[in-house]
Amino acid sequence: MALLQISEPGMSAAPHQHKLAVGIDLGTTNSLVATVRSGMSTVLQDEHGRSLLPSVVRYINDNEVIVGHQAQAKQSEDPINTIVSVKRFMGRGIKDIADKAHIPYRFVSNNASESPSQGMLQLDTRAGLKSPVEISAEILKALKVRAEKALGGELTGAVITVPAYFDDAQRQATKDAARLAGLHVLRLLNEPTAAAVAYGLDNAAEGVYVIYDLGGGTFDVSILRLSKGVFEVLATNGDSALGGDDFDHRIYCWILDQTREQTPNKQPLNEEDTRLLLTKARQAKEWLTDNDEAQITCKLSDGYAIDVVLSADTLVELTQNLVNKTLSPMRKAMRDAGLELSEIKGVVMVGGATRMPHVRHAVQDFFEQEPLTNLDPDKVVALGAAIQANVLAGNRSDDDLLLLDVTPLSLGLETMGGLVEKIIPRNSTLPVARAQDFTTFKDGQTAMSIHVLQGERDLVSACRSLARFELRGIPPMAAGAARIRVTFQVDADGLLSVSAREETKGIEASITVKPSYGLSEDQITAMLKSSFGAAEADKQARALAEAKVDAMSLISAINIALEQDGHLLSESEKDEINASVKSLEQTLNTEDSHAVHAATEALNETTENFAAKRMDASVSRALAGKKIDEVDLK
């Protein structure tokens, strides 16, 4: 019998290979990509040395898209085809967009009833109807190109940040956008948590910290306990439709009021002028961070000249109630965390909008301490995401960083009378699963409609509808006799899946629903196909290549597992796994993607028992407080 080889503690059995993993901050106004190089998290720059990529996408024609600074430069000239702040539309329907009249786009509702993204909005551009998912994918593609150029290779995966207060629809849309951009998503990470990682590791911070994150379009507040590399989110709250854009919008309305005072019969603005004034408003807001007055001058398309002066005091007057809107989420988060102000060790400011002095003052007044502003509020999220990506990709072998995040909003089901029964409360640590039993209402009832909702209110109409599905095939019984168990599972990405089954008669009638708001599988496949201009043959080649990559990574994972923990198995179990590995390896020489796929599945099944044993062993080690390989032989 061959002797098992045991590698030295701390040494990986496989040759060390640095995987190219990045963190991406997909922001409302700007996006960034960062990576860990030589142990340091760094933002990757474009060829002109710029870190920020404006989140602006311009459709030139059917085949040509421009992203970033160049697109931004044309936003007033070509507003309908130049999309800014697309993040505000992710996972949203037209009715969710409050200030449509002042946004220069042609919104279209997706009414195709067979589409899973029914009700989601689309924008009518020169290149046709574009969903926010597709537009976001263009931004992600640009970042991917930047990263691969800078790192000199294909990316293994990416951590993509989302506002903590994003609901399931918005998260799913973000993940779809990443897939469409050809990125392997290692994890969706909440922006304030990412910021906490960057801040906490940089400053060796311990204790309870608040992250106040006011970005271009979203507001988050998260309260975390930092302790020896564990980042535990205690509570999160926010407003996914409040950000710097709203400040711009207030200034824009003020400019319009000023011109109306001077010229009462001024014609309504066209789309170009709207975008021009919004841009001027943003510039004035940024100028007022360090100055007392901002002069706003421009010429509208009809020749009308605008020349007004906005003072810092007026800006405060116009926007103080927006700042105050951030107070309520802060109070709620503090209450949910069950904390007193005196327990807060520091308040970290994140997001470009926190540069505004009156925002800082409000936070200082609320927490009774000066907020921490020593990190670049634009970069801190991407830097934290890169650190997490590096850990997830397996580049860091020491297990000293652990993020325990929560679900921001309660999840529930519709019950009698249009009320919501909460199944998973907000601020539950992820991953989380809960099951709840329901019963039938009528004698002989054979189907049950299940409506999944997200939100804090008791009324169905006041919560966001995530999915509806029907459980059919319930055996006919007297009312109240059936036991329908509905199970909610939220994974580490904060994404929900729901399943239901009838239990009393042991009849399997279960269905799993993954709510999807962005795009259906078919749509994504079709888009990937068209974007590569691929024919059916290419599609098959792609499927084969993907199946082989999956197979090889599984074989490598299992070989490492066998080397580390092979002693947990009997010889016959080991033989069985080795045989299964061999069968899979044989399919790799074929051109049959189905065979590769089937053999991969078979190997997965064969190793299930091994996986459980390894998990137990690893937990026992963790609980014993030391690794087994550290026990001295006497």
Add this chain to the structure above:
Amino acid sequence: MWLRGKLYCLSVSGLNENYFELFALKQSFAIDIVALESQYRQIQSAAHPDRFVTASSAEKLKSMQLATLANEAYQTLKKPAARAKYLLSLNDIDATQETNTSMPADFLMQQMEWREALEDYKAAKDIDGLESLMKEMRQAATVLSNELSHLFDEKNDLTTATAATRKLIFIDKVCEDINKAIIQIED
């Protein structure tokens, strides 16, 4: 496999789904919170899905199940009312069962007083009043918790413990309602 909202996984394993055993703690009402937290973090460090991003799908699934179980177990043992309820369930007693309505008359009176106070403060939008009511109830909860460790750990008197647990659950529910009321007023 799912049972009553709790996750029973790891059928193969030597690991028990008993929450106390999961964290290597003695099964009792009085609990070493520091040890619980530290063991919870150790388990998550080993089992969290973040550790298995590049692993096989079988391992990913196990990781998700175990991390989910650890979260559920930690939340249950951390809070006195949930811990008491769980201890009773290990003895096949369902403290929240509808038939389980025994509640001493003096506590019923107390319940009504608290509820009325809550409604009055709410109507008057009196946040200070709500805060002081909450404080009063928290004190009552502390007294109950002390009683429960005596009942569970020393006397093993599960009947009286069930009644005390029901009181504690009631207090938690009212505190939650006070919190909701304060948030509503503040908005």
